[in-house]
Amino acid sequence: MSTLLNDWCIFCEGKAYFDKSHFLALFKVHSSLPEITKALSYFPQADSLVLRVNEVIQAGTLEDNLYLCSTIESSDFELLQKAKLWLQAQASFCKALGDDELYRICQRAKLLYGSKDQFNDYDKLAVPSNWVLELVGDQVRDCMLLNTEQEYALFEALYGVAADYYLAWYMGQPLIKLDFDFRSYFDFWRLGGIGYLSKDKFFVCRR
Structure with missing residues (x-):
């Protein structure tokens, strides 16, 4: 078979x-x-x-889930520390590419922790999270080996x-000739983190 x-x-x-x-x-x-x-x-x-x-x-x-879900437990403090590093990685990348608007958004965003229910529809909106994802995705496609x-x-x-595109790019990074810290995203994801970037806040919750 x-x-x-x-x-x-x-x-x-x-x-x-x-x-x-x-x-x-x-x-x-x-x-x-x-x-x-x-x-x-x-x-x-x-x-x-x-x-x-x-x-x-x-x-x-994958137990009882359609997609892989992280199983590592952590404190809220540890999750927010990883979220901060992930946000800094996004800021550095936007700065390196000369996208000053997104760089400033990432730089001034304040971390805000909440429950997933508060942000259920957030990723459906036209928000900086999606703009950064599109920017990184364009660069990944241009830099595939x-x-x-x-x-x-x-x-x-x-x-x-x-x-999850960021997680896919972390796994496939050896085939991407791009200077971007996808590990900071993996470290955030493995603690169950989800982050949504608005124009002045980085909302953090757990899956």
Whole structure:
């Protein structure tokens, strides 16, 4: 019986073609270390990719969830400290790219902790969080190492782990020639953090 991993292997070997969305669940279905190692063996920097993907998988659970959710417990203070570092990473990136407006927004934003219910519709609005995501996403696409169908499909599979672009870029960072601290996002995510940037606040809550 064919498995998603088998499909992935023949796709990477050029023996068959699949739309990249076919592999959205690749690392949710095949999440053991040997399976992750096999899936990533087709790419340069494979060892680094395996370490990152396995690190993320081990930091979360799929139990009763459609996407991977973090399982690490932390205090509110620790979560806010990681949120601050993540916000600083965004500010530094915006400054480096010369986006003064977003840099100033990140710089002056005040941390505000609350419950998830308070922010349920926040990410649906046209807000600085989405502007920064678009800015980073454009740079990631311009700085991908291979620009092959297999690489695009890999990032689709990485996104499918948690439906999270920043987390996908953290896992796939060895294939991105971009000076950006995605680890600060992973450290925030693994504590269950969600952050929404407004024009003067960085709202933080738990998943």
